[in-house]
C-alpha cells in the first residue's frame with residue numbers, strides 16, 4: 001500500500017471515534033510528557049491500535065495519541081514520538097505528522113530535549129527554534145514524491161512560522177519566562193556528540209543539537225502544516241571539562257524545565273484560532 005493510502009486509512013480509523021476536530025497538534029519530546037496531565041482528555045488511543053503507526057520503544061515515551069482540550073482549545077497530543085535511531089525509516093518517523101494533517105490539523109507545536117552548543121546556554125533553558133540544519137539526518141522526502149501529499153521540492157525559507165515565534169516571545173515576556181531563540185542542528189544519534197562534534201555544530205552556526213524534530217518539520221512543511229518548535233536544553237555539549245551526558249540526565253533536566261515549557265505551550269495554544 002502506498003503512503004497516501006496508509007495515511008488515509010489511519011485517519012479514517014481515528015475519525016471513527018467521532019472526536020472533536022482539532023486544529024492544533026502537539027508533539028511531546030523526551031521528559032516532556034507531563035504536559036498531558038494538564039489536558040482534559042476526551043480519548044486516548046495507543047499507537048499500536050492505529051493502522052500503520054509505528055510503535056515507540058524509548059524510555060520516557062509512552063506512545064499514544066491523546067485527544068483532549070487545554071485552555072478551552074481542542075488539541076491532539078502525541079505522547080511519544082518515533083526516532084530514526086530506533087530503526088524506523090525516515091518515512092515511519094513522519095507518518096503521524098502526516099496523519100495529523102488528514103485529521104484537519106493546521107498547526108503543529110513540536111518539542112524536544114536538545115544539547116546546547118551556544119556557550120551562553122544553561123541546562124533548563126528553553127529555546128524557540130528559529131531554523132534548522134538538516135544535513136546530518138535522513139530527509140524523509142527522499143524517493144518518489146506523491147503530489148497528493150506535497151510538492152517535490154518544498155520551499156524551506158520559513159519552516160518555523162515567524163508569526164508563531166513572535167507570539168511565543170510575547171507570551172514568554174508576559175509570563176516572565178526567558179526564551180532563547182536559535183538554530184537546531186538535527187543528528188541521527190543515538191550517540192551524544194563528541195567534543196569535536198559539539199564544537200563543529202556551534203561553528204556551523206547552530207545553537208542546539210538533537211535527535212528528533214527536523215524530519216517531522218520537513219514532512220509538516222511538505223504537507224502544508226504551520227510549525228512552531230521549542231527545545232528544552234538538557235545538557236551543555238560545548239563545555240571543555242569532563243562532559244559525560246546520560247539519557248537519565250537529559251530526562252531529569254527536561255522534567256525540571258517542564259512547568260515552564262508547559263506554561264508557554266498552553267498560552268500559545270490559547271492564542272491560536
Ligand code: HPA
Pocket residue numbers: 113114115116187189192193209210211234235237245250
Ligand atoms: N545531543 C543530541 N541530542 C540530544 C542532546 C545532545 O547533547 N541532548 C538531548 N538530546
